[in-house]
Amino acid sequence: MAHALPPPARQTGPLVWLRRHFFATWYDAVFTLVFAVLIFWVLDNVIGWAFVDAIWRVENREMCTHDAGACWAVIESRGRLILFGLYPYEEQWRSTIACLVVIVTIILSCLPVFWSLRRLPVLWIGGFAAFVLLMRGGFAGLEVVTSEQWGGLSLTIFIFAAVFVIGMPLAVLFALARRSSMPVIAKSFGLIIDIVRSLPLLTLLFAAAVVVPLLVPEAIQGNKLMRVVVAFAIFFAAYQAEILRAGLQSTPQGQEEAAIALGMPYWSVVADVLLPQAFRNTLPSTINQAVITFKETSIVTIIGFFEVMASGNAAIGNGEWGNQYIEVYVFLALIYFVFVFGLSRYGAWLETRMRLGHG
Amino acid sequence: MGEPAIAIRALDKYFGDFHALKGVSMEVAIGETLVICGPSGSGKSTLVRCINGLESYTSGDLRVLGMEVGDDTRVLDRVRKKVGMVFQNFNLFPHLTVLENCVLPQKRALGRDRSSARDEALNQLAKMRVEMHADKYPDQISGGQQQRVALARALCLKPEIMLFDEPTSALDPEMIAEVLDVMKDLARADMTIVCVTHEMGFARAVADRVILMADGKIVETGTPEQMFSAPRNEITRAFMQAVQS
Numbered sequence: 001m002a003h004a005l006p007p008p009a010r011q012t013g014p015l016v017w018l019r020r021h022f023f024a025t026w027y028d029a030v031f032t033l034v035f036a037v038l039i040f041w042v043l044d045n046v047i048g049w050a051f052v053d054a055i056w057r058v059e060n061r062e063m064c065t066h067d068a069g070a071c072w073a074v075i076e077s078r079g080r081l082i083l084f085g086l087y088p089y090e091e092q093w094r095s096t097i098a099c100l101v102v103i104v105t106i107i108l109s110c111l112p113v114f115w116s117l118r119r120l121p122v123l124w125i126g127g128f129a130a131f132v133l134l135m136r137g138g139f140a141g142l143e144v145v146t147s148e149q150w151g152g153l154s155l156t157i158f159i160f161a162a163v164f165v166i167g168m169p170l171a172v173l174f175a176l177a178r179r180s181s182m183p184v185i186a187k188s189f190g191l192i193i194d195i196v197r198s199l200p201l202l203t204l205l206f207a208a209a210v211v212v213p214l215l216v217p218e219a220i221q222g223n224k225l226m227r228v229v230v231a232f233a234i235f236f237a238a239y240q241a242e243i244l245r246a247g248l249q250s251t252p253q254g255q256e257e258a259a260i261a262l263g264m265p266y267w268s269v270v271a272d273v274l275l276p277q278a279f280r281n282t283l284p285s286t287i288n289q290a291v292i293t294f295k296e297t298s299i300v301t302i303i304g305f306f307e308v309m310a311s312g313n314a315a316i317g318n319g320e321w322g323n324q325y326i327e328v329y330v331f332l333a334l335i336y337f338v339f340v341f342g343l344s345r346y347g348a349w350l351e352t353r354m355r356l357g358h359g
Numbered sequence: 360m361g362e363p364a365i366a367i368r369a370l371d372k373y374f375g376d377f378h379a380l381k382g383v384s385m386e387v388a389i390g391e392t393l394v395i396c397g398p399s400g401s402g403k404s405t406l407v408r409c410i411n412g413l414e415s416y417t418s419g420d421l422r423v424l425g426m427e428v429g430d431d432t433r434v435l436d437r438v439r440k441k442v443g444m445v446f447q448n449f450n451l452f453p454h455l456t457v458l459e460n461c462v463l464p465q466k467r468a469l470g471r472d473r474s475s476a477r478d479e480a481l482n483q484l485a486k487m488r489v490e491m492h493a494d495k496y497p498d499q500i501s502g503g504q505q506q507r508v509a510l511a512r513a514l515c516l517k518p519e520i521m522l523f524d525e526p527t528s529a530l531d532p533e534m535i536a537e538v539l540d541v542m543k544d545l546a547r548a549d550m551t552i553v554c555v556t557h558e559m560g561f562a563r564a565v566a567d568r569v570i571l572m573a574d575g576k577i578v579e580t581g582t583p584e585q586m587f588s589a590p591r592n593e594i595t596r597a598f599m600q601a602v603q604s
């Protein structure tokens with residue numbers, strides 16, 4: 001019998017680690033050095049611009065003329081315009097609370113405890129009712145602020161959340177209709193989905209904002225924001241429906257049969273067995289679709305809504321702070337980054353959770 | 360003798376042009392255990408799936424506990440509450456725990472409240488000797504355990520008839536016995552059972568009758584003894600030799 005050898009002495013320590021990961025061969029070493037220099041150079045410049053040479057507060061904007069660093073004073077001075085758009089200054093606390101309400105609603109809907117047919121609708125309807133009431137006002141002494149004046153970050157987040165909340169049930173409906181056993185339904189929904197997907201989003205939004213009022217009687221037109229959100233939601237739903245359809249197709253036939261054989265009613269087969277699996281199977285694409293939608297909200301600028309991107313442009317466009325456009329765009333980029341990065345981390349968390357078998 | 364549990368007369372089934380069941384007639388008495396065997400493609404699954412309406416038939420007559428299984432979805436609902444089914448691939452819901460797999464159908468099919476559904480689920484899981492896995496997910500337990508969970512899940516609904524479609528043929532050999540054992544218990548407890556299987560040991564131990572199908576038809580029916588030792592039909596003889604060797 002062979003004697004058990006002692007395990008090879010494990011080499012540890014930061015130097016060994018560095019050597020193994022960054023200097024294993026001569027070309028590893030070259031890459032490491034080149035990129036180290038590059039990274040250092042970029043970081044040095046960015047940090048220098050954003051922090052070391054930056055000006056944080058100024059008495060008046062003329063002091064922002066130096067070129068060496070950022071002048072963050074623009075954010076202090078124009079931040080409210082970026083965050084709230086044309087919303088009346090005195091009432092902006094309402095917009096803040098409304099925005100927080102929607103963010104909390106989004107965060108809560110991300111938690112699996114809320115994923116039931118009873119809880120989600122209550123949460124969503126409650127969240128949106130609170131948002132609209134606060135933004136609009138007209139009760140308890142709150143001044144009425146029409147949706148034409150809504151703007152900034154609140155509007156962006158509202159549009160995103162509303163598109164998702166209206167679009168997701170629509171997507172489920174579209175996906176189920178498209179695989180219906182009744183050919184008339186399957187074919188016509190297939191056609192609707194394909195038509196919507198072949199139109200540019202801008203065309204749809206324009207039609208909703210401008211064309212619909214010409215064709216539809218005033219009583220049922222709704223306001224422009226509502227029409228635009230609904231059109232956006234239909235656009236989202238057409239794409240998401242195809243994602244879900246792929247998810248439904250990838251769940252084994254046996255799942256549906258087992259549920260039917262157990263005497264479960266059709267709605268429950270769909271809601272309790274098929275859809276949860278379809279969502280699980282398509283989670284990466286669904287998160288991706290949500291991210292795209294968040295970024296696409298900026299397109300509503302073109303039909304006259306002051307979402308956060310447009311407000312940012314307005315903040316620099318009037319000339320006063322015209323030289324500080326980089327600072328403003330960095331600020332906007334950070335706002336987008338927080339949301340989009342949050343979404344994708346959330347997606348990654350869900351995937352791990354599901355790989356472990358849960359929910 | 361009273362009304363049979365299952366009565367099938369002159370059942371025909373076409374898949375497009377393909378004639379899958381050719382005038383099948385048979386009866387299963389209440390409490391009887393019937394084993395169906397036969398070569399691949401002979402229509403065994405199709406026949407069993409017609410019994411709980413998973414498959415529709417083209418013509419003929421099919422009654423379960425006196426209810427006519429046809430197009431009427433309300434009747435189908437009632438039939439499915441009386442008829443449980445266990446599949447070759449278990450078909451547990453992978454996104455739910457073992458316990459939830461058993462609780463959900465009780466809530467949705469019978470409208471039971473959560474706590475009594477839970478009690479019943481734990482009770483059936485214990486009978487199938489898998490109660491210790493109640494909080495695991497299906498992919499965390501073995502095939503044999505999954506199949507016993509699938510059986511528990513069906514039994515929670517207190518069915519009067521159980522259908523099995525090759526319940527052990529997706530299992531590793533060492534797990535087949537643990538599943539057959541609980542099925543034998545069920546047969547001895549006078550459950551009405553229709554089981555498609557090639558496990559002749561099971562048939563010998565508990566089957567009242569064995570049916571052999573070939574090419575969409577029933578070619579021979581008899582007690583296990585008759586079928587194994589004195590088959591009358593040429594196809595039966597060849598088939599029995601093949602599965603027993």
Ligand SMILES: Nc1ncnc2c1ncn2[C@@H]1O[C@H](COP(=O)(O)OP(=O)(O)OP(=O)(O)O)[C@@H](O)[C@H]1O
Nearest residue numbers: 374375377379397398399400401402403404405406
């Ligand atoms: N959905 C379907 N569409 C078309 N043909 C089908 C369908 N289902 C089954 N068939 C055909 O009907 C015949 C009988 O199928 P069935 O599954 O009942 O056979 P089986 O006896 O269960 O075979 P196995 O032992 O392989 O499970 C086969 O030839 C099969 O190809």
Ligand SMILES: [Mg+2]
Nearest residue numbers: 403404405524
């Ligand atoms: Mg079969």
